[in-house]
Amino acid sequence: AISHHVNVNARAVKDGWLASNMASYSFFQKGISPVSTSLLSVPNEKYRGEGAELLTNNIKGAIGNLIDGNWLGFRENHMEALFEFDGNTTIKEVLISINKSVNSYLVPPVSVELFAGNDTLQLKSIKKIIPPALVESDLKGNKNETISIPIDGIKNKYIKIKALNNPKLPKWHRGKGEKGWLFIDEIFFY
Secondary structure (H helix, E strand, C coil): CCCCEEEEEECCCCCCCCCCCCEEEEEECCCCCCCEEEECCCCCCCCCCCHHHHHHCCCCCCCCCCCCCCCEEECCCCEEEEEECCCCCCEEEEEEEEEEEHHHCECCCCEEEEEEECCHHHCEEEEEECCCCCCHHHHCCCEEEEEEEEEEEECCCEEEEEEECCCCCCCCCCCCCCCCEEEEEEEEEC
16 A cells, blocks of 8 residues: 555666666655645745745656756745644644755755644644754765654644754765755645
């Protein structure tokens, strides 16, 4: 059985021929659609796409093509977005889809925090996760990666997500000490 998200690796082979390079694809179930989506922080001016709606439009960004209009890029500001739901739907997981290309400064957030409530002025922190720290072997590759945040089934009207981009790339990176980029193309709710 396939869960909410699956990665498929494929290669073409034929007797007497060299095998093709490995191709990787990510597939996602649509999930629960919010009533509205709004950005509370401003992405970089070059990577704003169509704005907040890009996060829940079910159109994946192309890996290796950051200017296809399907990515939001954050470097100067952290990513902060607010999602409104009908308040009757139970949400048990949030899945954030990012572009990870460490050699190109595209790195996962250093933390992701979820807030929930029925009033935007009284949202409470319900979960905070710290993704694994970068390691030098992360320099290889350019891929779609997901951050899964399981939560106790909530039925709140609002969910706010705050993802902190990496403020200082590690000493083994060619951009050591510089800020990393956080590129997000979709956020799914299940």
